[in-house]
Amino acid sequence: MPTITTRDGIKLYYEECGSGTPLLFVHEFGGDWRSWEPQMRFFARRYRCITFSARGYPPSDVPADADRYSQEIAVNDMVDVLDGLGVDRAHVVGLSMGGFATLHFGLRHAARALSLVVAGAGYGAEKQYEDYFRGVSLEVARKFEEMGAPAFAGVYATAASRIAFQLKDPRGWAEFAAQLGQHDATGSANTMRGVQARRPSLYDLEDELKRMAVPTLVIVGDEDDHCLQPGLFLKRTVPASGLLVLPKAGHTLNIEEPGLFNQFVGDFLATVEQGKWLPRDPRSAPAEIMKTQ
Template sequence: MREFAADRTNWGPQMRYFSQGHRCTAYSARGYTPSDVPPSKDVYTYIRFYTDALVVLDHLKIEQAHLVGPSMGSYSSLQVGLNTKRALALTFAGEGSGSDLKIWETFARSATRTTSSSRPSAPTVLPRRRARRRAGLRSRTTRANGFLGRAGAARFARLGQLHSFIGRPSIHTLMGAIRKVSTPASIICGDDDDDCIEPSLFLKRHLLASGFAMVRKSGHVLYLEERALFNEIVERFIALVEAGRWLPRDPRSMSEALRSS
């Protein structure tokens, strides 16, 4: 499942790697060509985005799947985990940008404003400089640059971005529901991805069957910046889940403050 500023092409390295042992599916969400671009904003809500994933699974006759998503794709994956039993396992990469309740509304408006400066139905190319800034890339980080130059400048219609935050609640308002999720979860975050470190820790605290991996010197699109390491983390996680070895955390190992919160 893809992120806010990208489409299915960004999953190229992962599709090639994981298809050696699994059936892999990547798709462009509504509003992101070549998927349909409906004109009405009423069909672009976070609920639509995660239920579209279920429609894809139904179409492919897949009852359950390992869901892997960065950024906005992580949020949609989380919603699948919160509301259905369709996920075998959940991988969240760079989850929770703007989740701080103090800035949530401002963040959503800002993200929307980014895509509303020109005709919404027109295709757009994400500027390469914005892709690099969002990724937290520096001149020292060259591994992702070539791929970002091709797939990172993804083409999509603006409507998919413009309306993607409609009605979307911050993950901090979902703590009660998150605590009830027993699906195995892997949380991955780059240590330069400032907006996602605290939300990743929030998920780690409240998802009982979760593990957290921090990737050094990596930013928001760590699945491109550190492709081999990202693939290794996800592959090991899936292998442990399929072997029945990814177990929920023993509550006795938690701090008293966390147990009583």
């Protein structure tokens, strides 16, 4: 079983396939390395694709102490995976929890990021919902511990932002829910407590984000309500960013709409590699409605 050992001694399971420019996939809270299978198959035709299970997600190690989980540690783990595989720079694609980690990777390690795809990132970012998000994150952690992953997965998988997926692709949604039920309850609880409940709001990072020059594609579903406004915020804040809104789509974008996701990410990567994904031209000032002189 291929693993990378992190700087603090945690073994992370990874898979890779293909050759070429490295492309690192970072999964969401409700997923694991398997969540990226549609992307691994598609992009391995042109890229060296790498996916891994975060700490707390078997077959990676599951530390029992919640203090060994944090946003900073999640980014360190991404760096350690790249270092362990001898990768200097990579395109990075993350969903939800992985999208937050991808954004923080760009802030802390811009020189190592060829580009960023930040999908479904927004939960807990809205200032008016900060307290609620932290509270419900701790409640989710408690439920995983009390009920166990197999039982609680059926509840978690029916959250509002997952319904669009369930309705349009019952088979795909059922696979997602089944894989969620195979997670480690301790790892899930500690991830909620250490990463989700403690991470800073995106709005608190505004000054840093304005200085981040990494080409960035932000993707949200139009039925993923708590990611829509953060998505607009990122578009207006990150200089070289574009915003893609997928219609009638929820949170689990890369497996809910794999065809559209792959198409637009593929176009984005190609544009970046041609040096054509540029910061917004200052002439297209957002305050201007019509030109009169």
